[in-house]
Amino acid sequence: MSIKTSIGGGGNILCSQRLNFCGNRQLISFNQCSPLNRLSNQDHFIQTPKNYVRFKFVIARAAESSRASVPAAVAGGKSIVEDDEFTLAKVSFGVIGLGLGVALLSYGFGAYFNILPGSEWSALMLTYGFPLSIIGMALKYAELKPVPCLTYSDAQVLREKCATPILKQVRNDVIRYRYGDEQHLDEALKRIFQYGLGGGVARRNAPVLQKIREEVxxxxxxxxxxxxxxxxxxxxxxxxxxxxxxxxxxxGITAEVGKGEEDNMYDVRLISNTTL
Structure with a gap:
C-alpha cells in the first residue's frame, strides 16, 4: 500500500508500507519510492514492547509556484517617497457629513419607535440628522477627488528650498479634495486654452489632470x-x-511640454529656476 503525505514548507513524503505480522510483534517498514529531489535521508528507530517501527523518509522539495512580491522602493533607479502625511484636506467632508447624518437619522428613528434606547433624544437626532445628510450629499456630489502624486526622494529634498510658492500651492491644491470645481486647475486651464474663444479649444475637449510627479x-x-x-x-x-x-x-519657472508615456497623455514640466 502506498502512502503519500505532505509536510510544511512545500515538501512531500513518498514512501511505501509493508506489514508483516510475527507472533505478537508488528513490523512496519517505510521504504523510499521514486524521490524527486533528495535533500536528506533520516533513519529513525523506535522500539516499543510489542512493536518495532522503522521510518525512512525521503523529503522531496516542491517547486515554488510563486514568490512573495516585495514592494518596489525604486523606479528608474530613483527611490520613491510615499506621501503618508495626514491632513484634513485629504479627508472627504462629503463622506463624513453623509455618514454622520445617516447615523443620526437611523438611530433617531430607532429611538422614536422605541426599538433603540434614548427616545428622549430622538427628536434632537432627527433634527440634526436631516440637514447633515443633505449637506453631506451635496458635498459628495460636488466633490473633486485628489490626483495621485509621485515624489522622488531627491525632489523632496529640493522642494522646500527650490520650489517657488506657486509650485508648492499647485501641488497642495491638486492632492486634496476640492468642492465646486469642474476639474483640478480649472481656472488655469481656462486661461491657457481659452475655452470657446478664437484660437482656443472647446471646453468639452479640455485636458484633464490625471496625476503629478516631483522629480529633479x-x-x-x-x-x-x-x-x-x-x-x-x-x-x-x-x-x-x-x-x-x-x-x-x-x-521663476521654465515650462516644457512633451508626449506622455501613454496614448493621449501629455506632460507639462514646470521647472524651477532656483538652485541651491
Whole structure:
C-alpha cells in the first residue's frame, strides 16, 4: 500500500508500507519510492514492547509556484517617497457629513419607535440628522477627488528650498479634495486654452489632470510635472501654449511640454529656476 503525505514548507513524503505480522510483534517498514529531489535521508528507530517501527523518509522539495512580491522602493533607479502625511484636506467632508447624518437619522428613528434606547433624544437626532445628510450629499456630489502624486526622494529634498510658492500651492491644491470645481486647475486651464474663444479649444475637449510627479532635472533643478489626458488634442496644441504655462505658473519657472508615456497623455514640466 502506498502512502503519500505532505509536510510544511512545500515538501512531500513518498514512501511505501509493508506489514508483516510475527507472533505478537508488528513490523512496519517505510521504504523510499521514486524521490524527486533528495535533500536528506533520516533513519529513525523506535522500539516499543510489542512493536518495532522503522521510518525512512525521503523529503522531496516542491517547486515554488510563486514568490512573495516585495514592494518596489525604486523606479528608474530613483527611490520613491510615499506621501503618508495626514491632513484634513485629504479627508472627504462629503463622506463624513453623509455618514454622520445617516447615523443620526437611523438611530433617531430607532429611538422614536422605541426599538433603540434614548427616545428622549430622538427628536434632537432627527433634527440634526436631516440637514447633515443633505449637506453631506451635496458635498459628495460636488466633490473633486485628489490626483495621485509621485515624489522622488531627491525632489523632496529640493522642494522646500527650490520650489517657488506657486509650485508648492499647485501641488497642495491638486492632492486634496476640492468642492465646486469642474476639474483640478480649472481656472488655469481656462486661461491657457481659452475655452470657446478664437484660437482656443472647446471646453468639452479640455485636458484633464490625471496625476503629478516631483522629480529633479539632469542639471539638478526641481521640477513639477503635470500629466494631462487630452483625447481630442495633439502635442502641437500644448507646444504653442508653452509660453502661457510659464507665464501663468511663473515667475521663476521654465515650462516644457512633451508626449506622455501613454496614448493621449501629455506632460507639462514646470521647472524651477532656483538652485541651491
Amino acid at each position: 532635472t539632469e542639471d539638478g533643478k526641481y521640477c513639477l510635472v503635470l500629466v494631462f489626458e487630452a483625447k481630442a488634442l495633439e502635442l502641437a496644441d500644448f507646444e504653442k501654449r508653452q509660453g502661457k504655462f510659464a507665464s501663468f505658473f511663473g515667475p
